[in-house]
Amino acid sequence: MTITELLGIQYPIFQGAMAQIAREPLVSAVSNAGGLGIIGSGGMSADVLREEIRKVKAATDKPFAVNLMLMMPNIPELIGVILEEGVKIVTTGAGTPAPYMPILKENGLTLIAVIPSVKIAKKMEALGVDAVVAEGTEAGGHVGETTTMALVPQVVSAVSIPVVAAGGVADGRGIAAAFALGAQGVQVGTRFLTTFECPTHENFKKAVLDADDTSTTVTGRSIGGPVRSIKNSMIAEFLKLENEHASREELEKISLGSLRRAVFEGDTDRGSVMAGQIAGLCNELTSVEEMIAGMFAEAQQHLDRLGALSLTPKTPVQA
Template sequence: MSITKLLGIKYPIFQGAMAQIAFAPLVGAVANAGGLGIIGSGGLSADRLREEIRKTKEITDKPFAVNLMLMMNNIPELIQVLIEEGVKIVTTGAGNPAPYMPILKENGIKVIPVVPSVKLAKKMEAIGVDAVVAEGTESGGHVGETTTMALLPQVTSAVSIPVVAAGGIADGRGVAAAFALGAQGVQLGTRFLTTVECPTHINFKMAVVEADDTSTTVTGRSAGAPVRSIKNSMIAEYLRLEQEKATRDQLEELTLGSLRKAVFEGDTDRGSVMAGQIAGMCNEITTVEEMITTMFAEAQEVLNRLGNVILTEEKELVLS
């Protein structure tokens, strides 16, 4: 079954569950435009998540999902909220959903973990998840080590469930490439940061719009928790402290509250502007609907054109 039929959506596109950002205004807009909006529940209480779900329902009657960061200690309470509010799709990260699979499946909830490796994708298929998101290191926020180009074909060859590609996708060409490598859908985060409905400070959006292909870097490798963000004064200081073998406490003190500082206060110099390497292509602010429809029209054009590509005896790609 295709990912669109499985989830009841028009376009095979997921909106990434960006912390402090993926809330009702964005999620509802994505759902109304035919994609899968995903509420980011990281750091939320059960009551706060319930509030966000209900706000989203006021905006859309289409399917949407909630992302569970499984490292949080209130996951059972959050799952109870999902059941009570009738949410039928869950994506997961930062942990193994196996302990929660029985209750999720008993309540008809589809489970889609985000995975950074073939090994984890196969493990997730074995415990009965419905699909996986294969996320490459190009992504913004918390990242793995393998690029999308290398990870995606290996995952799609290793599992029989639908695979959604994430990392380094911002236009129709990226969508077409993901499908060429075996994906049934795509997940985008960074491109959604530059949409009208994204509930971030305008400074945050403009930091992404003004970024180029070399604007991001990864911090936190020394602590085993790599995060990709746009370079600024805080990031430079963090990298310096890492080189000087600073303690984890020193690093955490520097970054404490930095995401909220960027997202809500618009401090893009001392705040954490998490974004992916594809930020250099996210150079205009559009509505969610315009972004999605344009992207998939372009993807279809690319796929149609590639349908006329043949490999000659001289092993050269040419248009027939």
């Protein structure tokens, strides 16, 4: 079964569950355009999540999902809301869903785990998840160590469930490449930041639009929580402190609340503008519908072109 058949979506594209950003305006637009919109529950209370779910259900009758950051302490409450509100698809990250698998599966939910390595992909398949998102280090936000190009084919070879590629995808070439690596779909985050429906401050969008291929860097490796963001004065200060072997407490003093500052207040100098290395390709504002349709039309053109290529050496004609 393909990922589109499994989820009942038109296009095999997931919208990344970006904390503070993946809320109703973006989620419902993605689902209405034929992809899988995903509510990012990171930092949400049970009441806020319930409100977002109800807003999405009022705005679309298409499939959508809720992402659970499993490191959060209120996961049991959030799962209660998901079950009560009849959400059918859950994606997970930042931990193992093992403690919650029985209740999720008993209620017939489709479960998809975001993973950074082959080892974890195998563990997720053994747990009984329905698919995995193999996310490379190129992605924005919390990242692993392995690149998408290296990670995806290894995960595809290691598991029998559908694999979705994430990290470094922002146009049709990225989609075509993901399929060439064996993925059944893509998860996209950074490109959705430059859509009209994305509910971020205009300064945040401008920072992504102005970014190039070297604009991002990773912080937090020293404390076991690497995050990719666009460089600014706060990021520079954070990295300086990391190089000086500052404690977690010292680092959190300057980073606490930084994502909200960027997303809602538009402070792109002292806030955290989480974005991926592919930001340099995200240089125009479009609607979600235009973006998705355009990306897949371009991907099809590239796949058709590649299908006409022959890489097998021709046998020389004998004289």
